[in-house]
Amino acid sequence: MSVIEMSGLRKEFTVRVKAGRLRREKRTVTAVDGIDLRVERGEMLGYIGPNGAGKSTTLKMLTGVLMPSPGEARVCGLRPVAERTRLAMRIGVVFGQRSQLWWDLPLRDSFELLRHVYRVPAGEHGARLARCRGLLDLDEFLDTPVRQLSLGQRMRGELTAALLHGPEVLFLDEPTIGLDVVSKQAVRGFLAELGRAGDTTLVLTTHDLADIERLCHRLVVIDHGRVVHDGSIAALHSRYGSRRMVVAELDAALPRPPELPGAPLQRVEADGHRLVFALESATVAEVVAGLAGLATLRDIAIVEPDIEEVVARLYRMTAEAGGATVTGAP
Amino acid sequence: MAEPGTLTGPTRVVPPSGGGPEPAGRTPGVLGAYRALLGAQARSQAAYRASFLVDLFGNVGATVFDVVTVLVLFGVTRELGGFTLHETLVIVGLSSFAFAAADLLVGNIERLPRYVRTGLFDAVLVRPLAALPQLLLMDLPLRKVSRVVFGLGVLVASVGSAGIHWTAGRVALVVVAPLAGLVFFGSVFVTTATVSFYWIDSGELANSVTYGGRDFTSYPVTVYGGWFRALFAYGLGFAFVSYHPALALLGRADPLGLPGWVGWVAPGVALVAAAIAALAWRVGIRHYRSTGS
Ligand SMILES: Nc1ncnc2c1ncn2[C@@H]1O[C@H](COP(=O)(O)OP(=O)(O)OP(=O)(O)O)[C@@H](O)[C@H]1O
Ligand SMILES: [Mg+2]
Numbered sequence: 001m002s003v004i005e006m007s008g009l010r011k012e013f014t015v016r017v018k019a020g021r022l023r024r025e026k027r028t029v030t031a032v033d034g035i036d037l038r039v040e041r042g043e044m045l046g047y048i049g050p051n052g053a054g055k056s057t058t059l060k061m062l063t064g065v066l067m068p069s070p071g072e073a074r075v076c077g078l079r080p081v082a083e084r085t086r087l088a089m090r091i092g093v094v095f096g097q098r099s100q101l102w103w104d105l106p107l108r109d110s111f112e113l114l115r116h117v118y119r120v121p122a123g124e125h126g127a128r129l130a131r132c133r134g135l136l137d138l139d140e141f142l143d144t145p146v147r148q149l150s151l152g153q154r155m156r157g158e159l160t161a162a163l164l165h166g167p168e169v170l171f172l173d174e175p176t177i178g179l180d181v182v183s184k185q186a187v188r189g190f191l192a193e194l195g196r197a198g199d200t201t202l203v204l205t206t207h208d209l210a211d212i213e214r215l216c217h218r219l220v221v222i223d224h225g226r227v228v229h230d231g232s233i234a235a236l237h238s239r240y241g242s243r244r245m246v247v248a249e250l251d252a253a254l255p256r257p258p259e260l261p262g263a264p265l266q267r268v269e270a271d272g273h274r275l276v277f278a279l280e281s282a283t284v285a286e287v288v289a290g291l292a293g294l295a296t297l298r299d300i301a302i303v304e305p306d307i308e309e310v311v312a313r314l315y316r317m318t319a320e321a322g323g324a325t326v327t328g329a330p
Numbered sequence: 331m332a333e334p335g336t337l338t339g340p341t342r343v344v345p346p347s348g349g350g351p352e353p354a355g356r357t358p359g360v361l362g363a364y365r366a367l368l369g370a371q372a373r374s375q376a377a378y379r380a381s382f383l384v385d386l387f388g389n390v391g392a393t394v395f396d397v398v399t400v401l402v403l404f405g406v407t408r409e410l411g412g413f414t415l416h417e418t419l420v421i422v423g424l425s426s427f428a429f430a431a432a433d434l435l436v437g438n439i440e441r442l443p444r445y446v447r448t449g450l451f452d453a454v455l456v457r458p459l460a461a462l463p464q465l466l467l468m469d470l471p472l473r474k475v476s477r478v479v480f481g482l483g484v485l486v487a488s489v490g491s492a493g494i495h496w497t498a499g500r501v502a503l504v505v506v507a508p509l510a511g512l513v514f515f516g517s518v519f520v521t522t523a524t525v526s527f528y529w530i531d532s533g534e535l536a537n538s539v540t541y542g543g544r545d546f547t548s549y550p551v552t553v554y555g556g557w558f559r560a561l562f563a564y565g566l567g568f569a570f571v572s573y574h575p576a577l578a579l580l581g582r583a584d585p586l587g588l589p590g591w592v593g594w595v596a597p598g599v600a601l602v603a604a605a606i607a608a609l610a611w612r613v614g615i616r617h618y619r620s621t622g623s
Contacts, residue, residue: 013619060620065455067616081616088458098449100456104374116366117457119359145377 004039009071033225046216092162096174118165152183242305249299385473411552423485424572425547428511430481436516507575510597517603524614570596
């Protein structure tokens with residue numbers, strides 16, 4: 001049995017919009033528009049999509065916060081809304097914009113309170129907390145009231161709070177939002193460590209694709225509430241024709257943009273001192289050889305396909321297609 | 331980074347099987363959880379000790395005002411809707427205590443729109459406890475304790491000085507009626523708050539029912555007239571909070587003609603109100619829409 005199952009999952013919101021001076025019109029926003037997805041135990045799933053794609057709404061339906069309308073979801077075999085409190089024992093949730101912590105109390109107290117809320121035996125709780133303290137460097141601010149924590153410190157606290165009851169599934173909605181590089185690395189390292197153990201299922205939403213690259217083998221892209229890609233990052237690259245790039249630094253700018261067979265010129269930068277070619281059918285050696293005949297090369301670099309770029313291309317394509325026609329998985 | 335399994339795996343609390351009853355002995359755990367939430371709320375408020383003390387005493391104000399109003403009225407009239415000062419004070423006492431206690435325990439649910447906006451409601455929903463008790467305990471306004479104490483004082487003093495002919499039934503009623511009033515007002519707080527699940531700016535409507543109800547129950551219903559009395563007294567049921575129990579305690583017949591036993595069954599109305607509130611809450615939570623960000 002899959003840990004997470006969604007079939008025909010939908011969510012509509014009725015919103016009232018101003019139409020004229022006094023009149024208000026009802027309009028239906030379809031936030032999630034028929035998602036079918038299964039996630040197996042131990043999977044690390046990156047769940048991404050442009051702003052307003054329906055990611056948070058999906059997570060809220062899976063955690064029992066929102067009622068689907070209509071459609072069905074099962075998490076750990078439970079119906080999220082109907083069996084909400086039972087499910088809560090088995091999942092951990094971090095909504096990056098929300099807090100599970102007690103604002104006016106020291107961080108340590110929040111953890112102790114959650115031990116009571118989740119009814120975790122003291123020994124287990126202590127062992128997990130000790131581990132999080134080590135991995136996330138909590139000791140420095142464990143006695144600071146939560147309202148005085150920086151965003152990055154608080155987020156490390158939130159992650160710990162979500163894990164102290166040993167959840168089977170972890171839902172993280174933008175856990176790295178607003179964090180500096182060091183904090184991001186700490187969080188990613190921590191989650192990677194969790195993933196390596198292999199029995200926690202992770203669903204991660206983010207706009208920082210480095211999170212995904214670092215952590216997730218499977219990537220689900222949604223747009224306008226529908227799945228537009230489901231597969232590995234490599235599958236995404238090959239599907240949307242991501243190419244490796246050759247960046248050549250020249251001593252002097254060329255009078256005309258060079259044409260190399262099988263490697264179209266993508267960009268000219270630094271007043272013509274830097275040329276970027278995409279590798280289509282040509283090899284790196286052929287590009288270098290072709291350029292060497294035209295100019296003095298100072299440096300050559302090969303750039304692997306960029307996830308930001310392929311995802312940006314995917315978002316643009318789905319936007320042009322009205323978000324509806326690009327479907328199916330590789 | 332040895333033994334990567336420690337965070338989860340072998341130390342998992344809940345068995346991975348989907349079904350099966352909750353393990354026995356879970357119940358004290360739940361109570362312990364609620365107690366911990368209450369303790370946290372007390373400690374959070376203690377963080378602002380100075381303002382807490384000011385609030386504690388400043389908060390008696392509104393409740394005192396109710397009593398003073400009645401005393402002032404009786405300065406210019408001998409009877410109010412056919413009731414003497416002492417009889418009226420029994421009504422005031424029942425109403426003050428019931429409202430103050432309900433306001434302390436349940437009143438903050440009127441802040442539901444704020445809980446939704448700040449995300450507290452989402453946070454509460456992903457925890458393994460019922461949402462309503464969590465919200466009430468996490469935001470319990472302890473400074474309102476002073477009002478309850480004052481309300482109880484008014485109740486005891488008024489009942490003691492009204493010359494009640496005590497029977498076993500009246501002793502029981504004088505204990506049950508204030509508690510039933512508490513449940514009734516609490517149910518009104520919850521029911522009106524659930525309107526904001528559908529209509530976020532419903533606060534004014536909710537206030538006019540709850541605070542209107544409190545004012546209504548502070549006087550004999552005979553002082554009101556027409557549709558207004560019909561609506562608040564019997565449509566919404568506020569006559570059963572203080573007026574009818576007071577009649578039964580005082581051994582007076584209802585000038586409006588309802589039979590005497592109504593005062594004795596009045597506490598039962600609180601159960602109906604509680605059932606309606608529970609249903610409204612359950613339905614409301616299923617219509618909960620969270621926020622977009
Ligand atoms: N409570 C709500 N009421 C009305 N509309 C909502 C509500 N929540 C979400 N929406 C709408 O549903 C759509 C999906 O929102 P959602 O928050 O799921 O997007 P998201 O993918 O998480 O976006 P982001 O990356 O910006 O966080 C949006 O159009 C949003 O306006
Ligand atoms: Mg979101």
